[in-house]
Amino acid sequence: MDQEQLVKAVADSAHIADRDSADRAVRSTLRVLGYRLKGGQSANLAAQLPGDLGSLLPADAPGQGFDLEDFYRRVADDEGVPHSRARQHARATMAAVAVAVTDGEFTKFTSQLPADYDDLVQTEPVQHR
Template identity: 40%
Template sequence: MTFDDFLGIVQDRAKLDSLGAAMKATRVTLNTLRERLTGNEPKDVASQLPEEIGVHLLPEVEGDGERFGVDDFIARVAEREGVPTVQATHHAQVVMGAINEAVSPGEMEKVRGQLPDDYALLFEKTWP
């Protein structure tokens, strides 16, 4: 998947008015996901995404990942994106959906394996 394809999917499904808004939603969601994942997982996912997008998953240093629930994930996205929680939830779901399409099923299984059950919310399809 190309950079333009990825952002086009996010813009269309999230009903955003610009590619800049799609990039912001993508960036803050990936930054937050990076904070949650452990080990090489952020790098492994980033390697399967367009470079301009994957860079937002790359940690400065590898760590153990922070432990926080999906409500905190959404709160971080909402604050960083500057949107209400309901909108942040939808944007994060759209971004995660695009990642799911761009990354191999095996890699996505590893990502989901690191997340508690409440994160299933992020993988719900909320677009037609």
């Protein structure tokens, strides 16, 4: 899956009308994920992301310990959308990332996240609530 396909998959899954908004959703989610993952895992995931998306994940990230609700809040703030839309966009992004990277890499980085992140890493699209 290349970068354009990933952005289109997010747009389709999250019902985002235009490409720029979908791209912003993907970038916001990955940027916040980059703050959450520890350096080595962040770098490993970055290496498998298509296009320039890997540059959003810092190689030397310390792995900040914020919970899932804070994750969604940070995505909402970064993307400039309400919390419920940020959740939908972040989940759609993770579903696309699951296809874009190897199964092993997806399992490695998701296993680094606490159990409350299960809502984020379920790979089925979620409807707006």
